[in-house]
Each structure stands twice: as structure tokens, then as C-alpha cells.
Amino acid sequence: MATDSLAILFGSIARVKLLRFFLFNPSKEFTFDEISRRARLVRRTARTEMNALERADIIKKKQIYQQLEGRTSRTRVHAYTINKEFGELQALQTFLFETAPINGKTLLTHLRKAGPIDFVCISGVFLREFEHRLDVMVAMKKLSQTKIENAIRSLEAELGIEIRYAAFTSEELKYRVGLYDKLTRDVFDYKHQIIVDKLGIRDELHGLRG
Template identity: 25%
Template sequence: MLEQLFGSATRVKLLRLFFSNPDQPYFVRELTRKLDQRINSIRQELKNLEQIGIVEQVDKNRKKYYTLRKDFPLYSELKSLMLKAQLMLEKDFVTSIEKIGQVRYLALTGIFMGRKEATTDMLVVGKVNRLKLKRLLHKFQEYFDKDINYTVMTTKEFEFRRELTDRFLYDVLENKKVVVIDKLPKPKKKK
């Protein structure tokens, strides 16, 4: 969608990366590796973005780095647009996951919530075709430009681990997350 709006897939990938890491400076070769794009394409789009004023070049240790300009007049609007585009993709992502099996619980955490230290980014509970899930995640990892660490459990395993107060499971349940699907029975109260 954004590629049509901005006219260049490389430009969109650059903007997405810069806005997801607004304080991070990048050098050209790093961008070519991260975004899996040709160096000339990256250079051309950086030149375009620099002329517009969205990014600026900073020299550090005899290397040219590019960083996002937070004082750019449309910074907030572009950031909002990138976030909304990501949310639309996440909605498609969730819809696709629902189709790969009988998902009883789905929680997005980790990279979806800005928690880089999380042990998993997604918890899927239910009867799921793992091969289809792996293929689906591969497709979406390209968009997020990050590996999505996921955990799949059967409903029985989830309930067992919840009953044991499993550290890993409670790290997911007690921290910042978005619960997208919750068709699990509520835990029984202990007497």
C-alpha cells in the first residue's frame, strides 16, 4: 500500500526502518544489508529523503551516517502514517493466523510492543499447522525487518504451565501484550 503512495519500495523500507528506530543512525552498507536492497537504490532514496529534509547526513569516524530528522515539519504525520500502515498489516497478519488452525489464544508481545528483551514475540495456543505458521511468519518478517520469535502450545500444555505458574508463560501473561484471540477457559480459583 505505502509503495504505491510513495512510489518506491526502497523508500518505504527506509522510512519504515528510520521511524521504527528514530534515534538510530545508519550507514549506507548497513542499510543495504538490513533492507536487502541494492546500494545504488539505497543511495538514490537517501538522496531523495535528504533533499526533502526527512533524513540528514552525519559524519562520524570518517563514515557517513544517516539519521531521521525529528524536527522535520511532517515528522508526526509520517510517524502516524507508518504506525497505521503497520497496524493494518498486523490485522492482516492476525486474520491469516486464524486460518491456519484452531487458535484458542493469540498474544502479541515482544517486538509488537517494543519489548526487545522479551523471550517471545507471539504466543499461539491451540491446534495449529506449524509448517503453515512458519511460512506465514517468514512472509511477515520481511515487512517487520525483524525475526519474529514465536511459541506454540497446545491448550493442554498451556493450562498445565499456567497451573504450575511457569516462569516463561507468566512473563508473557504479566507483561505488556495485545491479546488478539482469547477463547480459553478462565483459570479455576484455588481454594
């Protein structure tokens, strides 16, 4: 289903983005500024749509304590999170996942803007594992963290979701896999899919498990 069709169905593209943002991050709390920035929505639009979602009982507002820049003590702020008591939560989550281009092909289109890619593994939200620690692991010979971050943030804005990722040089990833450290175990010991492998990581993992 095209995004503009969803916009008609749900009222606006901004609302679709926010729905995905909350539904695919069901255990997290976000301040208004974080939501507006990550969804790349102007504040007035974000406020209007979030008020509508709150009235519909899909999201709820709560108070949390957060460490703000320039302050030594934690400050009480308003935050928003999905309302897990919403009756149609699972159905809405499934529908929006099925209609979003959350797949390896879309991810690679964005990542390749950062340069030649040697390795990509997807997990987490890409495989409907919303509580997973990591969604993307990527490696490049000449890694630019800034370019990778820009690519990920661009995809986040397109999909309206937060993407948790880790980026390494190709040599660093091979070293980590050889050690089978905690980060690699957190990905490869659970549901995942390797979609680019120019480093022989798949064979390395097979050897470690064999």
C-alpha cells in the same frame, strides 16, 4: 491510506517497507543481507532505497562484529540502524504505524494459513511497544513451526517489519501459564491483548493474579 498512495508519496513500495522495517526496530542493527531477506527485496532495489534513506539521514551505517557461519572468530561487518537523532523520527514513526495494517485482523489472516488456532496474544509492535521482547504468542493443538514461521515471514514482508514471536502446542502453553515462567511473564505482565482464546488462558491469568 492505500499502500500505492504511500508508494507515490515516498517514492516506492520498497522504500515504505524499509522505512517501516527500521522505524519499528529502532534499537536493532541489521546487515544488508538481513534487510534484503527480511523485507523480501531484490538486492539492487534494497541497495538503491537504503542509499536514499542514508542520504536523507534517516538511517546510518556502522561497523559491528558478527559471528559468521564457518568462522571461529567474529568478523567486522557493515550494519544499518535507524538514526535516533533524525528530527522527525517520532512523527514519521507514528504516521507509518497509522497507515500500516498492523493489527490483529491482518495477523490472524496470515496465521490461519498454518491451521486452526487455539490462542493468539499480541503485544510489542502491534501495540506500539517497539522495545518489547515479544510481539506475538500463538498456540495450536497440532503445531507446525514451519507453517507458523512461513505465516509470520509473509506478514513481515507485507508490512516491512520484523515480528518477534513464540509458538507452542496448546498443552505446552497451558503448562507454561500454570508455571507462570519468564516468557509468559514477559508478555502478560506488560501491555498485551488476547485476540483468540479457546484455552481459557484469560481466566487462568485472572486466577493467578487473584
